[in-house]
Amino acid sequence: MKKSDTGSTSSSKEKESEVTNEQWDKQTEEVPKPYTIRPRKKTPAAWKFLEEFEQDGEKWARCKLCHQELKRGPTSSTSSLNRHVDKCKIIHGLGLQKRAQLQFQPGDSSSEVTIANFKYDYADMRKNVSHYIMVNELPFIHVESFMFNELMRKATPFWQKISRATVKSDCMSTYEIEKKKLKDIFNSVKRINVTTDMLTSSSQKIEYMVITAHWIDCSWKLNMIVISFCNVPPPHSGFVVAEAISKCLTNWEIVDKIGTVSVDNAKANDVVLRTLKNMYDIRKTSLLIEGKLFQVRCCAHILNLCVKDGLEPIDEIIEKIRDGVKYVAALEGCRIKYAEIAKHLYLKTKKLILDVPTRWKSTFKMLICAIEFKQVFQRYPSFDKGFLEYVPNAVDWEKVEGICSILEAFNPATNIVSGTHYPTSNLFLEEIKKVKQILDQKSFD
Template sequence: MSNTDNSSVPMDDESEVGNENATTKSTKVGDKRKSEYWNHFWDFRDPVTKKIVQVKCKYCEKMLTGNTNNGTSSLKKHLGACSKYPPNVDKKQKLISVYKSPESDATIVSNWKFDETACRLGLARMVIVDEQPFSIVEREGFRYFCSVVVPQFHIPSRFTVARDVKNIFVCESGKLKKLIGCLKSRVSLTTDCWTSIQNFNYLCLTAHFIDDNWKLHKRILNFQLMDSHKGKEIGKVVEACILKWEIEDRLFSLTVDNASSNDVAVGYLKTHFHDKLVLEGSFFHMRCACHVLNLIVKDGLSSVKSSIARIRAAVRYVRSSPSRAKLFAHSSMLVKVSCKGSVCLDVATRWNSTFLMLETALKFEKAFNRFAEDDPDFSRELKDGVPTQEDWVNAKVLSLCLKLFYESTKKMSGSLYVTTNLYFHEVLEVLSCLIEWENSTNMDIRIMGRQMREKFDKYYGDLGKTNIMMLVAVVLDPRYKLRFLKYSFKKLYPNDFAKVDVICDNLYDNVQKLFNHYDAIIASSSSKNNRNINVANVDNGSENLSSSNSEQMKKFYDDFDEEESDFIVEKSELDYYLEEARERRVEGEMFDILGW
C-alpha cells in the first residue's frame, strides 16, 4: 500500500508575519536537512546571512525559533502538542460519522474511530452493492484513494475480499433463516428462470412474507444453476431450496410464468408438499399476472408493426452517429421542441421499451419532419421510408394503449406494497379498454383490440375460474368486500345472474374454508395455553369449591345456556366483517391495507 505524505502536496503560500525585509521564505535549492520534522514547517531566513531564524507550523501557523544547528527537538515537541496536526486530531478529537444503515433506511450518527475490521466489512459491502469485481482492490486509483482517505487501512487482497463477501452471505442467510423461522405467517414464493449468454440455465427464487409487525418483506433466497428448463428439473431445484431454508411447513403459494414446464414443476411440488399446504394446495399455483399482460400486448402489437418499424428505423438512424445526433438536435431547436434529452431506441422483443421509444419519439415528431429536410440521406437510407403522418397517428393511439399495460404492469410488480388486492381491479380496467378498442373507428386499433381480446379471454375469459385467492384478496380489502365482487360480476355477466350466484357462493365457501383453517390453528394454540394454566391452578380451584350447592347452581346455569342456544345463531368474526360498512374509498389514494 502506498502512503503519500501530506507535505508532498502543493499548498498555497501563507502571508508573511513580521518584517519582510528581515525574513523571507526559504527558496534555497540543495538544502541538506534530513529530518522529516522540517517538512511540517515553513522556514524564514535572515536576508543577509541566509540562515534560518524562525519557522512557522504549517498546521496551526505558530512561529517558533528555528536553527539548523540546534537540532529538531523543539519542532518535535511542538508537533506532539499541535492541536491541528492530523495525527493528533485523530487521537484527541472524535469525528462524527453519518451514514445509512445497511439493514434499514435509518440514518445513523455515531462517533467515528478507525477500525480495520469495520473497513474490511464496508469494502466487502461496497463490492456487493455496486457489483464490483474483487480485483478492484488491486487497481491503482482505488489504492491511491484509500491511502489519502484512510492511510491506516491495510488494503486486503482480492482473495480476502472474496472470503469477506462469502462471510457476509453466510451471516445474512443465517439472519434471514432465523427471521423466517420465527414467523407466524406463511411464505409465498416467486420464480424466474433464464438462460445466460454463456448458455447456463438459472433460477431465482424469491420469498414474500409479512412479519409479526405487519411489514411486507421481499427477500431473494437463491440464485440456482439448473441443468435444463424442464418442468421436473425446475421442481426438484425449487424443492431443494425449500428444504434448505426449512420452509416446507410455511408455504402458501408459488407464482410462476405461464409455461407448460412451470405447470409440471408446480404439480411436482404439490405432490411432495401436499399435506403441508393450505387446504391441500388448492390455491398453491399462481400465474404471474404481469407475464400474462406481456403475452396479451405482444399479440396486439403485430397489427401495427409496420408503423413501429418505420419509427424505430428513424430513431436508429438519428442515434447512429454523433454528427447525425447533433444535426437532429439542431432540427429540434429550429422547430422549438421543448423536450429535453433525445430519442431512445427500444429492444424489439420488449414491448415496454417500445412504449418508451414511442412516447419519446412523439415529442420529437416535428423535429423528425424538419430533419428529413435538413439531411437528404435520411429518406434514402431508410429502407421502408420515413415515418408517415399515419404512422404518427398510429403511434399516438398505440402509446395511449400501451400506457395502460405499462402502468398496470408497474403497479402489479411493486415490492414495497401489497399487490394481490389490486389484481382484480387492473384486470377490469384492461378489459374495459379492450372493449373500447374493439369498437374503435381506427382499423389498426380495432384489429389490435380484437387480437388482444382473444388472448385476454384465453386467460381471463372466465374470471370465476381464476385462482380464487386473487378474489379473496378483494374480499379482505375493507373498501370492497364481497359486495363489490358481486356487483362487478353482474356487470360482466348481465344476462346470466345464475352464473354470478354460483361464482359468489363458491367464493364465499372458499373464504369460509380459509377462515376456518386459520381459526382452527389459533384455537389449537389457545387450548394448549389454557391447558397449562388449568393444570397450574387445579389446587387453588379445589379450595374455592366450598359451597355445597355450587354444582347444582352450575347445572342450573348450564341448562339455561343450552336452552337459549337453540334460539341464537352464532356469527363468526368473518360474518361480522362482511356485514360491517365498507371503508370509504378515496380516488387516487394509496390505501395501506396492512396498516388497516
C-alpha cells in the same frame, strides 16, 4: 394479501416469536466475527525501554533511560520488567508510557463535538471492505490495486493491505452470517410466499433461476429478498426445475412455510407446479386451502403477453421507427440537424428514445416520443434523402396513435401490478377491469 398468508395473528404467543427490525440488526452481535487474523506472539511493551544482555551466563535487562540493571529469572518472565517500566521516574517524566488515542465524535447537535478514546478495529474494517466489494459488484483483485490502498492509507494510518484471497474468504463469511440471520427471521414467520423465474445470461448463454421470498413482519411491513440465484443445467423439464426449487426451500428450511408460488404464464410452469404439489403430497405436507392458491400466475406477465399480441399487427411500422431513431442517433451531424428542425417547429428539445425490443414499456415510450416528433420525421428527408425509407406514411401514423391510446391503459396498470415494495394482490383486479373496459370500447373500432 390476507392476514392468514402473512403469519401475523393477534395471539400474544406468535407476537413474542416474531422478530422486529431492531432484533434483525442485533443478530450480528450473537454471531462470532470471522474477520480476525491469526494472533501472533505478543512482544512485551517493556522491551521498548529495556535491552537484554548476558552476564556470567545469566540473562539480565538494562533500562535504556535510567540504566538500572534487572536480573531475569529462569522462566524469563517479564513481570519484573513491566513493574520497572511502571515505576521508572524518567519514563513517566518524559511521558513515554502508553497513552490512549483520542478521536473526535459528533455530538447530539451538528455544532457539538465530543472527544472519545479511539481503537482501530481491524476485523470490523475487513467486514466493511467485504460489504463494499459485494454491494458494488467489484472483483476481489480490486483490494490489491494501488489507488485503493493509497486511498485507504489517506483515510487511516492504521490501514493494512488485504489480499484478494482474504477478501474472498471475508465475502463468504459475510454471506454465511447474513444467511444465519435470515434463517432466524424465517423461523419466526408462519407463512412465506416465493416468486421464481428463469433468465438467460446474454454473455454466458447460461440459464439461471432466481427465487425471491416475500413475507410480512410483525409491523406489517412487506419484506422481499433473493434466496437463490443458481444455474439450472439443461434439459429444463418440469421435474428438473421443480427439483431445483425444492432443493432451495429445503436448504432454507422453509418447505413447510410456503403459501404461494408466483410464476409467469408459460406452460412449462404448469408442469413445475404440478410436480411440486406431488412432492408435497409425498412429504404429507399440507398446503394452504388444500393447494388451491399454491400456483399464482404473474399478472404483469399476462399484461405483457397481451401487449405483445396487440403490437404484432404494426411490427413493421415499429421496426421502421426504430431504425429511424438509430439512423439519427448514429451521427452527430444528424442529431444537430434533427434538433434544428424541432426548434424551428417550436417543439421541445427532447431527444428521441430508442427502445429495448423485449420490453414493451420502452417501445411504448419510443412511439409516444415519435408521435410528438411526427412533423420532424416528415421534414427531415428534405435535408437527408437516406432518411426517407424510415418515415411512416399517414395511415401508419394513425395506426401508431391508435395503438398508443390503448397502451395508455396498460402502462399504469403494469406500473401498479409490478410494484415490489407493497402488496399487489388487492390491486390487480381493479386494474384488469380498467384494461378490459378500454378493450371493450376499442373492439368496435
